[in-house]
Amino acid sequence: xxxxxxxxxxxxxxxxxxxxxxxxxxxxxxxxxxxxxxxxxxxxxxxxxxxxxxxxxxxxxxxxxxxxxxxxxxxxxxxxxxxxxxxxxxxxxxxxxxxxxxxxxxxxx
Amino acid sequence: xxxxxxxxxxxxxxxxxxxxxxxxxxxxxxxxxxxxxxxxxxxxxxxxxxxxxxxxxxxxxxxxxxxxxxxxxxxxxxxxxxxxxxxxxxxxxxxxxxxxxxxxxxxxxxxxx
Numbered sequence: 001x002x003x004x005x006x007x008x009x010x011x012x013x014x015x016x017x018x019x020x021x022x023x024x025x026x027x028x029x030x031x032x033x034x035x036x037x038x039x040x041x042x043x044x045x046x047x048x049x050x051x052x053x054x055x056x057x058x059x060x061x062x063x064x065x066x067x068x069x070x071x072x073x074x075x076x077x078x079x080x081x082x083x084x085x086x087x088x089x090x091x092x093x094x095x096x097x098x099x100x101x102x103x104x105x106x107x108x109x
Numbered sequence: 110x111x112x113x114x115x116x117x118x119x120x121x122x123x124x125x126x127x128x129x130x131x132x133x134x135x136x137x138x139x140x141x142x143x144x145x146x147x148x149x150x151x152x153x154x155x156x157x158x159x160x161x162x163x164x165x166x167x168x169x170x171x172x173x174x175x176x177x178x179x180x181x182x183x184x185x186x187x188x189x190x191x192x193x194x195x196x197x198x199x200x201x202x203x204x205x206x207x208x209x210x211x212x213x214x215x216x217x218x219x220x221x222x
Contacts, residue, residue, distance in 0.1 A: 004151075034210060036213075043200075043213045043214060043215040043216060044152070044213040045213070046210045046211070046212075049210055089151050089152070091151075093208050094208070096157060096165055097211065098154070099144075099151035099152045100151050101149070101151045102149070102150070
């Protein structure tokens with residue numbers, strides 16, 4: 001069945017460091033891919049999405065590219081801020097949603 | 110507000126009791142999803158409604174769990190004979206249609222003593 005595997009955390013970075021959170025997926029069809037973020041004390045929010053191969057999703061300085069050949073959707077940001085501290089979830093949708101286990105990111109000043 | 114609303118935000122009850130969790134989706138969203146999230150895990154799919162019908166209930170763990178959406182808007186997740194292992198945050202999400210990005214509620218934290 002469909003599934004998502006993402007890099008385990010926790011991840012701790014200094015402010016302005018480069019961030020990569022790896023995500024790979026298994027799917028029988030052609031799913032859409034998403035990154036959701038959960039800030040402390042808040043609900044899940046959509047961060048970015050890509051609906052087909054080679055699409056790049058971007059938002060708030062974060063980017064992820066849908067790579068069909070490597071079945072990956074890695075999340076990147078060039079310079080993280082303290083306010084980016086949160087838990088990040090990779091997800092895929094082929095009508096049902098499948099979420100990864102989440103990666104906790106802490107950014108220290 | 111305009112977002113997905115879940116009530117109650119917290120529920121504490123004793124083992125063996127019956128509980129109902131309510132979800133009020135964004136107006137006009139035809140797809141509604143229930144998930145369960147345990148500590149340190151991602152949301153685990155339970156059931157998905159398209160309109161009034163359950164399009165996919167393959168994630169419900171056993172027959173103690175049931176959900177309805179009688180008028181295609183508000184949904185209720187019902188758990189009978191609760192067990193301590195049912196303790197988790199239950200999340201509801203809605204989207205304009207299936208496969209589109211979901212908007213999540215803040216969840217109901219269920220604790221079974």
